[in-house]
Amino acid sequence: MPTTAPQTTDELYQALQANDERPYGRTRTVTAEELVEAAEQFGEPVPLIHALLELQEAYTYGSEPRKSPVVFARLLTLFDEQPDAFDARLRHMLFWRFKWVANALRALPEIPLAGLHQWLTEMRDRYEKAGLELQPYYGQAYQLAAHVGEDTALAYELWAGRTRTRLSDCEACEICERALYHLAAGDDERALRAWEPVLAGKESCQEEPARSISYALLPVLRAGRTDEARALHLAGYRACRRNPSMAGEVGRHLEFCALTGNEARGLELLAENRTLFDEVESPRELLDFLTGTEVLLGRVEGLGHGELPAAGFSGRAWTVAALRAEVRERADDLAARFDARNGTTAHARRRRARLDRAPLLDALELTLRARGLDDVVPAAAGSVPAPAATAVLPESLPELVARARELDEQGHPGARACWARLRTLVAARGYVHPDDPAVGPVVRLRADLLEEEASRAGEREEYADAVSLHEEAAGLYDDAGLPGHAALARAGALLAAAGLPGEAPGDGAQDGPVADAGRDGGARVAALTAAHAALVRLQEETSGLAPYQEARLLRARATALGLRLQESRSEEHVAAVFAEVDLLDAFATRHGVAGQAAGARLLRATTHALAGDLPAALAGTGELLERLKTHGPAWHLPRVLALRGRIQLGLGDAQAAYAELSEGLRVAAEWPDDPFDADRLHSDLAEACMHLGRPEEALRHLTRAAELQLRDGDRIDAYCTYDSAARLSLDLGRVEDCIALLDSLLAEPDVTAGEVDDRLVAQLRLTRARALRAGEDVKAATAELIALAAESAGWDDDPGSHAMIAAETAVLLGESGEFDRARAAVDQALAAHARDPRFEHLSNALRELARLQAQQQGPEGLSAARAFLDDAGRIADEARTAGYEAHGRPLDAALAYEHGRVNAYGGAYEEALAALEKALGLLGDPGADPDLAGEWAESVRLAGVVEGIYLERTAPALTRLDAAVTRLTGLGRTEEAESLTALADRLREED
Incomplete structure (x- = not known):
């Protein structure tokens, strides 16, 4: 909004132009209202006419149909009183907007039907008096007939058979009306033929093709063109989301989700458009939106998820079932009001037809982010999904306890389901502990459950919680007179206190970041060394250890040294790991502790890999793999296959890696209770697929990895993996897939609440801006980059990132011809570059800006374009001094070529040829x-x-x-x- 009212008509016109560039919505509308007030002060008709036209446009596209006719009435009065104030352009706009008023009146059920016909008569009389053809009038007459649901065939023929005029609706809008006529008659095929130019992007306008797409989704799907329906949904939804004047289109996209097995995405889109419940002022648009919403909610409730939360009208929290009831009541009332006004039952019939539609497909994959209704409610912080049971659990508590402890001693992943069931039973109100020597005292059972909970906290890298839980469990074991169990709990606490997982490298524990980000590498190495010494003392001081307990303590010792090697990558730490591994292997083999023997061999192979001896690591995993297949334990197979796959990648054998990793995924599915990191398998498979030239398959593995990370509560890792997937989809030309994925992520509650690292969110937004640019939505991409550039300017610890973002922003501004703003943005980039150089990125941006300015402005822009190249020349000199080598084109040669191209655009042909000769000299012989x-x-x-x-x-x-x-x-x-x-x-x- 203007800070002060315009004082001259020139200032008024400037303010009107600036307001015209704003998106439709409350800010633009309020500003337009203020500009009308300002225009009235000048006492001149022409400025007021311009202001009123802007205000009517704001009302029309801001979904305020009640106000649009009022503004138009003022314009019509001005025309009648001072026709000379309307030049040819203003006169054309005036007569064009008769249709806007007709459309607004149809959207208001409180306007009597006689009033609608009266307005059409007014339109016809005005057109005839002005000597204008009547095809636009007959178009509005047909749309009224279609709205009422009577005499549509005759009205259609009277309109569609007439020749178009300058005042006819645009070709795209008329195509949509013709297609809807055939669609209402049940002729999908003819409707789709009519829609073809719009759906193919050959005809468009402000509302098209988004409007046509929303109606065409179901006919396209019924025609079996599922890929096309998917693509249309992604592109069409993005064009109408959060737009009050296109709430009906949003409703049809919600309906499409409900009928294609994408109920979870539908709820996500409903949440994104929650403001439409309160912002839409058009009863007709609101009816369409509510009906599509009810289709979705009815489908979700019918699937047994009526208690899920849903975004709805402001003022209260809604469940799916409660919101559906509210929506049904309001939509029924709106349909009844329209039918009462029209004297027909058309709106109730159409609404019932939509609500009665059966799903067209059980499942259509709409986006890269596969989600089901079970994923709608995010897991509480720190929670872990309950494991799927691989076997029927014992019914009696003593048998269940015995089974849990037996499996736990073996390291069998099935113990997790037993502990989960026991945790539920013990926590139940009125739990009575059995007096059974086999079960032992309740203090021991509580210690067992705490110890298992501590292990899960360690897997989630919540090390402070893990330490506390391990130590509490150790105290309870002491109370129960079980020193061996207490020692194992204290060993877990020692590892967790060092900020480390309780699993050895090679078991997946090393895949996540170290918890204590504030501890540097040297401190971690020292902490691990101290943890190992403490573990040795703990083992020496604890008597009466059972073999499996002794083996676990040996495993903890080896784990501490293995992770120390992983941290330091120092050759001097290798021998100590092998020594501990040999101790563990010998002990476990001698005492028949098969799981720990396998773990020792896996850790040995991992140590070879960390030490850089990949052939030895591969041989070790091969031997272990054969042993596990023959003697077990089989649940170690996924870990060994995963490690072999990573080793094969390191050796450059992507095909072998792919085979090992794929087998690892297959085997891992046989052990659903195992907390093994299947997401890492998918990530490694994605890498193997990229090496094999199979990017589409790599994309599927990346999205699956991110989905698993999200379900396991690893949200930061999930966002990073999803960003990799988004960038890959962009490289593959799947622009709408990329944008839809990022829109979904950026709408996550923790992102919108500011709980996710701002740099990570900025990376997601940057990728989205690049996708918007690739999708030729330069305006939206530029707006996003400008916002990112402003935010990143405050990143004092990372000026290099700001330099790159500001440079990209400058290029987009240059593409739009805004070279003054582009110059300011690139100057910011250069200032940040001086603190943290980004030679190639800045050079590329400056050369591109020079090309754009010379190409767009010719000789007039040559001087400014050369200034960009001078900056690029200084960067090339700096890079040469710094010994920097470009990853792409050599900077000097690229700069010389650009001098040639820019001078050619600017008409300086001799300079251009000299620059190109220089470029050829710098490039040298092509051989x-x-x-x-x-x-x-x-x-x-x-x-x-x-x-x-x-x-x-x-x-x-x-x-x-x-x-x-x-x-x-x-x-x-x-x-x-x-x-x-x-x-x-x-x-x-x-x-």
């Missing part, structure tokens, strides 16, 4: 570096254009081109030679 052959050929081509066409020196240009063609052909680079041959042929023809 010396095959990677630069394409750039060399392009420099030759542009030099040929400048020399032969602009400077009209045909002979030397042909000599240059022919020599280059000969050289490239000799190198086998026929594709690069083709463009030069075509240019040479053109020059010969013109000569």
Whole structure:
């Protein structure tokens, strides 16, 4: 909104133009109202007409149909009183907006039907008096008939059979009306044929193709074109979301989700559009929105999830069932009001038809983020999903306790389900502990449960909780007279206190970040050394240990040293790990503790890998794999296969890695109770797929990995993995998939509440901005980058990231022709670059800005474009001094080429040719570096254009081109030679 009212008509027009660039919504509408008040002060009709037109547009597209006709009445009065104030353009806009008023009146059930017909008569009379063709009038008459549900065939023929005029609705809007006529008649095929130009993007306007897409979703699906329906949903929803004037379109997307097995996504989209419940002022749009919402809610409730939370009208918290009842009541009332006004039952019939539709598909994968209704409510912090039982649990508590302890001694993953069941029983009100020697005292059972809970806390990397729980369990074991159990609990506390998982490397524990981010590497190494010494003392001081307990303490000792090696990567730490592993292996083998023997061999292989001896690591895992297949325990197989796959990746054998990792996933599915990190398997498989040239499969594994991380409560890791998936989908050209995924993540409660690291959220937003740019939504991409650049300016600890974001922002501003703002943004980038250099990124941005300005402005922009190149030249000098080598094109050669292109755009052809000669000299012979052959050929081509066409020196240009063609052909680079041959042929023809 303007801070002060415009004092002159020039200021008013400037304010109107600025307001026109705002998105539709309350801010734009309020500003338009204030500008009308300002215009009235000048006492001149023309400024007031412009202000009123802007206000009517704000009301129309801001979903306030009750106010639009009032504004138009003022315009019509001005036209009647001062027709000369309306030039040809204003007159055209006035007569165009008769249709806006007709549409607004139809949307209001309180307007009598006679009033609608009266307005159409007014429109016809005005058009005839002005000598205008009546096709637009008949278009509105048809739309009224379709709205009422009577005499539509005749009204359609009277409209559709007439020739379009300058005042007709745009082609895209009329296509939609024709398609809807066929759709209402039950002719999907004809409707889709009519819609084809709009759905294919050949016809569009402000509301199209989003409006047509929302109606076409179900017909496209019924035609079996599922991939097209999916793509239309992603693109169409993004164009209408959160838009009060397109609430009906949002409702149809919700309905589409409900009918394709995507109820969870539907609830997510409903939450994203929760403001529409209170912001939509158009009863017709609200009816469409509420009906689509009711379809979704009815489907969710029918699947047995009526108690799920749902976003609804403000003022209270809603469940699906309660919101559905409220929505049904309000929508029934709206439909009844329209039908009462129209004297038909059309709206109730249409509404019932939508509500009675059966799902069209059981499941259609709409987005990269697969979610079910069970995923709608995020797990509470620190919670872990209950494990799936692999076997029927004993019914009696003594048998259940015995089974849990037996499996726990073996290290069997099935113990987890037993402990989960026991935890529920013990926590139940009125629990009575059995007087059974086999079960032991209640204090021991409580210690067992605390110890298992501590282990789960360690898996979640909640080390402070793990320490506390382990120590509490140790105290209870002491009370129960079980020193061996107490020693194991204290061993767990020692490892957790060092900020480390309670599993050895190779068991998946090393995959997560170290908990104590504030502790540097040296301190961690020291902490691990101290933990190992304490574990040795603990074992020596504890008597009466059972073999499995002794083995576990030996395993803890080996774990501490293995993780120390992982932290330090020091050769001097390798031997100590092998020594501990040998002790563990010998003891476990001698006493038949199979699980710990397998763990020792796995840790040995991991140590070889950490020490850089990948062949020895591979051989060790191979031997262990055969032993496990023959003798077990089988639940170690996923870990061994995962490690072998990572080793194969390290050895460069992606095919072998893929086979091992795929088998690991298959085997892991046989042990659903095992907390093994299957997400790491999927991530490694994604890497293997990329090496094998299978990016689509890699994308599926990345999204699966992120989904598992999210379900396990590893939200930060999940967001990082999802961002990798989003960037890969963008590289694959799946732009809408990328945007939909990121929109979903950015709407997560912890993200919107500011609970996620701001740099991670910024990375998600940056990827989204790049996707918007790739999808040619430059305005939205620029707005996002400008916001990110402003936020990142305060990152004093990371100026390099700000430099890159500001540089990208500058380029997008340049693409929009806003070079003054682009200059300011790139100056910010240069200032940040001076603190934390980003040579290549800044150089690329500056060269691109120079090209854009010269291309768009020609000679007038040459001086400013050269200034960008001067900055790029300084960066190239800095990079050379710093010994920096570009990952892409050499900076000096790229800069010389850009000087050539920019000068050519600016008409400085001699300078352009000299710059291109320099570029060719810097690139050297194309045979010396095959990677630069394409750039060399392009420099030759542009030099040929400048020399032969602009400077009209045909002979030397042909000599240059022919020599280059000969050289490239000799190198086998026929594709690069083709463009030069075509240019040479053109020059010969013109000569």
